[in-house]
Amino acid sequence: xxxxSLNKNAPRVSFEQAVVLGLAPDRGLYFPESIxxxxxxxxxxxxxxxQEEIAFEAIKQFVGDEIPEAELKRIIAETLCFxxxxxxxxxxxxxxxxxxxxTMAFKDVGARFMSRCLGYFxxxxxxxxxxxxxxxxxxxxxxxxxxxxxxxxxVIILYPSGKVSEIQERQLTTLGKNIKALEVDGVxxxxxxxxxxxxxxxxxxxxxxxxxxxxxxxxWLPQMFYIFFxxxxxxxxxxxxxxxCPSGNFGNICAGIMAKRLGLPIAHFVASTNANDTVPRFLxxxxxxxxxxxxxISNAMxxxxxxxxxxxxxxYHYDLSEFEKDFSSYSFTDAxxxxxxxxxxxxxxxxxxxxxxxxxxxxxxxxxKQPKSIGVFLETAHPIKFLDVVEPLLGLKLPIPTQIENxxxxxxxxxxxxxxxxxxxxxx
Ligand SMILES: *Cc1c(COP(=O)(O)O)cnc(C)c1O
Numbered sequence: 001x002x003x004x005s006l007n008k009n010a011p012r013v014s015f016e017q018a019v020v021l022g023l024a025p026d027r028g029l030y031f032p033e034s035i036x037x038x039x040x041x042x043x044x045x046x047x048x049x050x051q052e053e054i055a056f057e058a059i060k061q062f063v064g065d066e067i068p069e070a071e072l073k074r075i076i077a078e079t080l081c082f083x084x085x086x087x088x089x090x091x092x093x094x095x096x097x098x099x100x101x102x103t104m105a106f107k108d109v110g111a112r113f114m115s116r117c118l119g120y121f122x123x124x125x126x127x128x129x130x131x132x133x134x135x136x137x138x139x140x141x142x143x144x145x146x147x148x149x150x151x152x153x154x155v156i157i158l159y160p161s162g163k164v165s166e167i168q169e170r171q172l173t174t175l176g177k178n179i180k181a182l183e184v185d186g187v188x189x190x191x192x193x194x195x196x197x198x199x200x201x202x203x204x205x206x207x208x209x210x211x212x213x214x215x216x217x218x219x220w221l222p223q224m225f226y227i228f229f230x231x232x233x234x235x236x237x238x239x240x241x242x243x244x245c246p247s248g249n250f251g252n253i254c255a256g257i258m259a260k261r262l263g264l265p266i267a268h269f270v271a272s273t274n275a276n277d278t279v280p281r282f283l284x285x286x287x288x289x290x291x292x293x294x295x296x297i298s299n300a301m302x303x304x305x306x307x308x309x310x311x312x313x314x315x316y317h318y319d320l321s322e323f324e325k326d327f328s329s330y331s332f333t334d335a336x337x338x339x340x341x342x343x344x345x346x347x348x349x350x351x352x353x354x355x356x357x358x359x360x361x362x363x364x365x366x367x368x369k370q371p372k373s374i375g376v377f378l379e380t381a382h383p384i385k386f387l388d389v390v391e392p393l394l395g396l397k398l399p400i401p402t403q404i405e406n407x408x409x410x411x412x413x414x415x416x417x418x419x420x421x422x423x424x425x426x427x428x
Contacts, residue, residue, distance in 0.1 A: 001064040003030040003217065006310050015066045016121050019114065019218040020129060022211040023199070029307065030217050031314055036061055037263040046232050051084070052076050054232065055225040058262060062221050067120055075116040079109060084226045086233040086376060089350045093363065094376040096230045103141040103171055104382035104403055106252070109226065110219035111146025115153060117218045118210075122152030129208040130427070131155045132198055134191035137164045138300045138381065141171030143212045144179045155212075156427070158182045158191035161416070167385060167404055174410035181414040182426065194423050207427055214251030215307050223255035224262070230376050231264055240267035242375040244363035246355040247271040247329075248301035250279070250308040252378060257315045257327075267373060269327045272362025274298045274354075277331035279309060286320055297334045297389050298354035300381070330362045337361070341393050351398070353383040353390055 003018040004010075007028025013021065018030040038057055046054065055076045063072055082100040089095050101108030121127050131153060133143050140157045147155045157172050161183045164172070173181040184191045198204055199211070214220045227243065234241055243266050245253040253271045260266050271279055274296040282288045290305035316322045332340075340357040344350050352360060359377030367375050383390045384398050391398060400408070417423055 001062050001066075002033045004033055005029070006031050006314055015063050015217070019117050019216060020121065020127070020208065020210055022216045029215050029310055031311060032062055032217075035258070035261045037261070040263070043231075043263060043265065046228070047235060049232075051080055051225070051229055051232075054228045055080060055222070058224050058228055058259070059221060062217070067117065071120055075113060075120065078116055079112040079222060080225065081112070082108075084229045086230055087350070089344065089360070090348050092239075092367070092374040093360070094230075094234065094374070095350065095352070095356065095360075095379045096226060096376050097379045098226060099379060099382040099385075101142075102145045102403055103138075104385055104401065105138045105142050106223070106226070106378065106380045107139055107142035107219075108146060110214065110222050110251075111142040111212060113222035114212060114216060114218035115147040115150040118153050119150040125152060127208070128152045128154070129210050131212045132158075132195050132209050133212050134158045134188065134195045135164070135168075135172070136160070136188040136299060136302070137168045138385070139213060140164075140181075141168055144172050144175050144181075147212070148175050148179055149177055153178060155179045156182060158184050158194060158417075158423070160184055160186055160188050160191055163187060165385070165388070167408070170407040170410065170412065173412040173414045174407050176413060180426075182423065183414040183416045185416065185418045194420050197420050198423060198427065201424070204424070204427060213307070214249050214254075220251050220255060220308065220311075221258070223252055224259045227256045227259040227266070228264060231266070234374060234376060237374050240370070240373040241265065242268045242270060242363060242366050242370060242373045244270035244272050244359045244366065244375060244377040246298065246301060246359035246362075246378060246380055247273050247279070248276075248303040248306065250306040250312060252380070254308040254311050254315070257312060260326075261315065267326065268366060268370065270362040270366045271327070271329040272358045272377070273329065273331045274301050274337070274358055275331060275333060276302055276304055278304060279306065280329040280331045283320075283323065283327075283329050296354075297337060297386075298358050300355060301358070328362075328366055330365050332358050332361045338389075338393055341390065345394050351383045351390065351394065352379065353381055353386040355380045355386075
């Protein structure tokens, strides 16, 4: 499979090159040259397939012959090392729980898949890469865990000192081996700026720097897997399915739309956002006007200019009328989100964290317009990761899951840095 840059000003590349580069030289996102739907029989028979078989069918055309079948199957098996249950919350409303992985965030899936692809490409020890990521919390932990001990990959995570939760900090700083944590004297934007500067710095070309966020196709495309798993579990209800994704960089919802292009019967998409409402405003007004991000309680979605939105536009052929057929986007305030967390718990005993609650709100809004449908929202993180919001709202103490308990007992190791020169010195 060949990939082209959505900025249309860079050469086409292979799957391997797209994964290793992350972003095209013209700063555009890579996009597959063709998308071939899966046969009808695949969807008719989906309940009889294992999750690994489904994932293999979903991804194989995008990898092509660049990873042999047996290797790709191994990568998928190692990626899908946990469950993806679709839990009934109330009548016709389901939560697709994506938080049963090693760091209790959906990003575990993409991080595990991408790291193992890079490991395969470096199998002869000749293509070492350095993954450089800035994190405001969740991404870093998933990347650290997903890339741990992957051959030929060094991971450097920049995080703002004192601005991530204790659990998040431990997830970043206690693994050791090929994972290095840099504690930046500054805020998240400072971390992000340093990473961007490093990518543009030609004196660092020899380090083969790459990113591990959803701009990378090997992190984004495997996010289709669990949308297929949701369908597999909901097919028996035989009703149109509405999928609501709590959205920040719009990677999940974009993966859902890709899955539909492969033939997956999702009737309608809802991109649910917090106060960072660039996309809902776009659908209302027709023009795309990004804004600086606003801090909210669903902070993993505090994104003012969602990077995957350009891929979504490509999937809808840059045509607003095509969008409107099966795509909605709604924004919710923190106050609405808090009320939803309490209301869901009081009525159903289900504990949602702020991102899932935003997804739930968007789903309910769309279901009111389409009452014959069933709906599923993504629960993108475990409530324990947002315990400072959830516990006081619900007046309860959440038990600490073993994955989290394990990191809390380990010793933090990090290097403090302040400027880009410090980062550069560390890299060289
Ligand atoms: C990253 C993240 C999101 C946003 O997902 P996108 O695919 O970027 O839209 C939502 N919730 C949680 C908990 C996250 O960590």
